[in-house]
Amino acid sequence: MSNDQLSTEIRDANLTYLMLAQTLIRKDKADALFRLGISEESADLIATLSPAQILKIASGAMLLCRFRVDDDMVWNLLTNHTASKVDNDGTTKLHASILMAGRFSEAM
Numbered sequence: 001m002s003n004d005q006l007s008t009e010i011r012d013a014n015l016t017y018l019m020l021a022q023t024l025i026r027k028d029k030a031d032a033l034f035r036l037g038i039s040e041e042s043a044d045l046i047a048t049l050s051p052a053q054i055l056k057i058a059s060g061a062m063l064l065c066r067f068r069v070d071d072d073m074v075w076n077l078l079t080n081h082t083a084s085k086v087d088n089d090g091t092t093k094l095h096a097s098i099l100m101a102g103r104f105s106e107a108m
Contacts, residue, residue, distance in 0.1 A: 007061065014058035017065045021046050022054070037068045 001009075024032035025047045033043055049057070057064070 010061065010063050011059050014060065014064045015054065018046065018049070018054045018058055022049060 021032065021036055021038070021043075024035060025043045029040075029043055029047075032038075033040060036043070038046075
């Protein structure tokens with residue numbers, strides 16, 4: 001992948017993320033804070049961005065979204081790659097969501 005292609009992919013990902021974030025925030029701010037893992041101040045700022053501002057921010061070289069999962073336990077639950085594999089996929093994803101929600105509330 002060339003540098004131009006990489007820049008285009010980053011811009012597209014940023015644009016999609018910002019548009020989704022703005023939609024979620026405007027629809028249900030409390031839910032958006034949890035789902036996006038962002039602060040209320042960031043949410044307020046994103047909610048007020050104009051389309052031109054979103055395009056300008058999205059065109060930067062840095063990826064704006066990041067993985068919130070940073071430990072093996074949650075990754076194993078999400079991928080169901082544990083030694084004691086559980087056949088109920090819904091249960092493992094719910095467990096992962098509960099763990100991430102707890103970490104989100106600790107960070108806030």
